[in-house]
Amino acid sequence: MSKLVLLRHGESMWNKLNLFTGWVDVPLSDRGIEEALRAGELLKDYRFDVIFTSELIRAIQTAMLVMSRNRSGVPKVIHEDGKMKEWGVVYGEHGKNYVPVYKSWHLNERYYGKLQGWNKDHARKVYGEEQVHLWRRSYDVAPPDGESLKDTAERTVPYFRERVIPELEKGKNVLVSAHGNSLRSIVMHIEGLTKEEVLRLNIPTGVPLVYEYENGALRRIGYLRKNGFDDDLHIGR
Numbered sequence: 001m002s003k004l005v006l007l008r009h010g011e012s013m014w015n016k017l018n019l020f021t022g023w024v025d026v027p028l029s030d031r032g033i034e035e036a037l038r039a040g041e042l043l044k045d046y047r048f049d050v051i052f053t054s055e056l057i058r059a060i061q062t063a064m065l066v067m068s069r070n071r072s073g074v075p076k077v078i079h080e081d082g083k084m085k086e087w088g089v090v091y092g093e094h095g096k097n098y099v100p101v102y103k104s105w106h107l108n109e110r111y112y113g114k115l116q117g118w119n120k121d122h123a124r125k126v127y128g129e130e131q132v133h134l135w136r137r138s139y140d141v142a143p144p145d146g147e148s149l150k151d152t153a154e155r156t157v158p159y160f161r162e163r164v165i166p167e168l169e170k171g172k173n174v175l176v177s178a179h180g181n182s183l184r185s186i187v188m189h190i191e192g193l194t195k196e197e198v199l200r201l202n203i204p205t206g207v208p209l210v211y212e213y214e215n216g217a218l219r220r221i222g223y224l225r226k227n228g229f230d231d232d233l234h235i236g237r
């Protein structure tokens, strides 16, 4: 049995300003740093064997801050796209206490297109509450020049299947540090959520969502809080 922890990055500077972010590479806010450190405290006794993040700094920062509280080892970023060879770096240099960190754009937040940089309340005024809700939470309605959740899933789910599941199959414990919507697309896949259910799924910043992997199946344990697990998958009632 191995563990999968999905973690949405801590609050970013644009989350704090209520701006659509998508692929804009903004870092964590002070509160987001605190959230990541708090997640690290909750996860400090978890042994992680491998970490996956997006290419965006808010997710990478979150993973590093979590591991600053963790005893399983030191995170070591590994480039998979051939850069290592270009830099003359030989694979397999990990010291015994290194935990490999793989960054991939496949785990990037949903691309919000023209909405990136817009204030969410302003967008509601211009386009209406219902339209903005559909852009943010529906499965197949894309924002202007952006990705729908379905589009996002078409890059996140194959990556999850091809890179994350094999690690779990080897009995490795995995941390995935990513984003609200890239993780919603993965949770929808894992949980078999319907288009109606995913409309009501919201993943909080900085709260570890824990699964156990056994006999080829993932079982949700729940959100790891200070006083234990809360198995409310944030599907709004």
Ligand SMILES: O=C(O)[C@H](O)COP(=O)(O)O
Pocket: 019, 020, 021, 022, 023, 109, 110, 112, 136, 179, 180, 181
């Ligand atoms: O990209 C963003 O704006 C946020 O990370 C998440 O967007 P959301 O609040 O619409 O899910």
